[in-house]
Amino acid sequence: MRTHALCATLLVAVTTVLVPGQTTADEIRVAVASNFTDAMGAIAERFETGTGHKVTLISGSTGKHYAQIRNGAPFDAFFAADRRRPELLEEEGVALPGTRFTYAVGKLVLWSPERGIVDPEAVVLQRGEFHHLAIANPKLAPYGKAAEEVLQARGLWARLSGRLVRGENIGQAFQFVKSGNAELGFVAYSQLKRPNQPIEGSLWNVPQALYTPIEQQAVLLKDSEAARSLLSFVRSDAALMIIRDYGYETP
Numbered sequence: 001m002r003t004h005a006l007c008a009t010l011l012v013a014v015t016t017v018l019v020p021g022q023t024t025a026d027e028i029r030v031a032v033a034s035n036f037t038d039a040m041g042a043i044a045e046r047f048e049t050g051t052g053h054k055v056t057l058i059s060g061s062t063g064k065h066y067a068q069i070r071n072g073a074p075f076d077a078f079f080a081a082d083r084r085r086p087e088l089l090e091e092e093g094v095a096l097p098g099t100r101f102t103y104a105v106g107k108l109v110l111w112s113p114e115r116g117i118v119d120p121e122a123v124v125l126q127r128g129e130f131h132h133l134a135i136a137n138p139k140l141a142p143y144g145k146a147a148e149e150v151l152q153a154r155g156l157w158a159r160l161s162g163r164l165v166r167g168e169n170i171g172q173a174f175q176f177v178k179s180g181n182a183e184l185g186f187v188a189y190s191q192l193k194r195p196n197q198p199i200e201g202s203l204w205n206v207p208q209a210l211y212t213p214i215e216q217q218a219v220l221l222k223d224s225e226a227a228r229s230l231l232s233f234v235r236s237d238a239a240l241m242i243i244r245d246y247g248y249e250t251p
Helices: 002-018 034-051 062-070 084-091 123-127 142-153 157-163 170-178 225-234 237-245
Strands: 027-033 054-060 077-079 101-106 108-112 133-136 164-167 184-188 202-205 214-220
Touching (some): 034 101, 077 084, 133 170, 142 157, 142 184, 157 164, 164 170, 214 225
Parallel strands (some): 027 054, 133 184
Antiparallel strands (some): 077 214
């Protein structure tokens, strides 16, 4: 009786191995730009439900992630806040060729959690009736570079430099404003936009003509079926809808 049961168990195990298309769940480590963390979290949740794979997100500035990846950080994929770093990784032979693509186009806004602080034309910047203006570090974060370009275009970079508080990434810049440590700041529209929720406070939608388009690209760093499946899913209609719901434009 015991021998018969053992044979049945072995038969089930062998059959499971031999089933066509049978795959095991894998963990995918993804370096993701701070501004895209919430949207990527929603995408990853949908992907995990459909595939059984586990997605671990490591959020941070694009510049810092780039340096970590070059130094061998164990990421499977990189969702940057620009196209320059993925291009460099591809040129340097770190990223897999032919896997780079634009997944979203970001929007920069000037925001305050208080109503009436930021006007639709951003005259508040000229008036200068504030103590601190938050931006992401222009050397590390594409949204910080965009903010620098806007202030330069308005002729305000030198004048306001003493009032700038720089976050390591756009997530930290957002927290400076949200916590009240800065009265207003340049943040990603995606940090304010949530599906079916109103935006609190006051904001200025920065005209695209004032800064270089924030074309956000992803690239594969390690070749695996699970990681390729994730990048493919991000380009699906279901994922693109999530990306737009979080305030981005899609290619």
